[in-house]
Amino acid sequence: MFNKKKINGFTLVEIVVALGIFSLIVLAASSILITSLRSNQIIWNQLSTQNEGRKVLQEVVNDVRRAEESSTGGYPIVLAQEYELIFYANIDTDSEREQIHFWLEDGILKKGIINPSGNPLIYNSDNEEVVELAHFVKNEEISSPVFSYFDESYTGSEDALVIPTVVTSVHLVRVQLDLEEDPNKSPVLLHVESSVHVRNLKTN
Template sequence: MFLFFKTKRAFTLLELIIVIFITLILVTGAMQLLIAGNRNINIMWEQLAAQGQANFAINRFIDYTRTAEISSIGSYPIEVADSYELVFFANVDSDSLIEKVKFWLDTSDNIFKQSIIKPSIVSGQPSYSIASGAVETIFDLAHNVSNFNINKPVFLYYNQFYNGSGSALTNFNISEVRMVKLQLDLEKNNNKSPVPLSVESTILIRSLHNN
């Protein structure tokens, strides 16, 4: 009886190279999908964080600005009304003293901020001077605000004739202001998608409504 043994053919060098090449393609594709997925997740979380900051900044701006009123020393409700800074007086804690409130874009770090100055009493009179004992508290409201970089004002101002359409005031006197628009563009990296998150809100200053 004869026994026959069937030998197995080994892979040639060319076949091994082809297998390795195909494997590398599959691994590279899988890694690219994983990287793209992680990037999309990061973008989603960044957008959610930006949306949260924007909503917080808008709501805080609305709550404080619409209650602007004459200061504890008789100053006009609005002290500064610029493209990137708004300063006014408001009673933020319902006590007998009116605080000085400031919203502004810090162009050194692109953070939209708020400060509240609690006046001190000097010789029986309120004082907003830090040197005289007034206390200032500063809050960071929104990061990565790109308005200054794209030459877009943070604040726009309107008079009593504004009805939702028309141009903002230019070269105006502070006493003309009745409404203020806050507009923020938030973008962490302007070289990457997605497009910037833009939010805005226009409020009427109650104490100036009938003036």
Template structure:
């Protein structure tokens, strides 16, 4: 009995191979896209949280130092200047015998702290000796106040003093920092607020 010829096992055609490769490539790109997007979102969240933590530390540090503001070593009033974007005062930062002059101010999106030690003969606070450090980045206050000032009528009168405020009228200070590492990306600015009384200037608050 004659044998029937064997049929070659069916294989994939070139078209089928191309389609399979295209499907695999597309799926791989989609998965990779999700992974990259997830990494970006996670990195943004971590950076935003880090920026917020630095701002929180800055607020806490400012509040503590402002609360302890005191007469300078030259006998000057505890508050040197009070604007919406900067605040200068005298306080003993390190617990030694000298009272430092401290300045908090916004430069671009960097919130900075300047410290001047008294020195020289005669004794003076030389601006050339100011040591400046960045204490918080990505601050988005812009022209909006970082510092608001209130007199002894607060909270009966909630209107802040016009800036620059008269240092002799200031009894209470509101600190406000808005933080956002990328304003073009959600979420919106995160705002930290606190109120500080200068102990040596307490009135009827």
């Protein structure tokens, strides 16, 4: 009689089960990788938004710091509201002071510039040049003012001046932005803020 040799190998059922387990492992690893990549992308987007917000904030602060009497003799600050600020400053290379206008509209922080023109000089609102500085600004939605104002006695703990503000009382301006890079992805708002003394109004 011939001796029957036992042949070792995988049955079809074992192969199917092994492939199933392998597929589950691959799917789980892929899911973790995708989630990690998405999380990293959100973080990078947030960092990018925060950096952009700081750049915008610095531009606003630099302009406010330069506020001074207009080329026609007007008081440095024209309007001081929670979501709008108008003042005069020389922000370019000529000798005239421009009218600078910052305001929040539909989640967009805008900047308008009017150069004085004519003889005698006037600030014609029809000549305002407008640029958009920041998008997805949520301050108005969460009732957080972009601009807050303080008088010359402010030491760091006093409340902001009541709106509508008497412009001649303003000596320090706090600027804050609450930004959202992507409403569908960003878990929290990104907050940036800074305060600036209006240089030509300081008396202390």
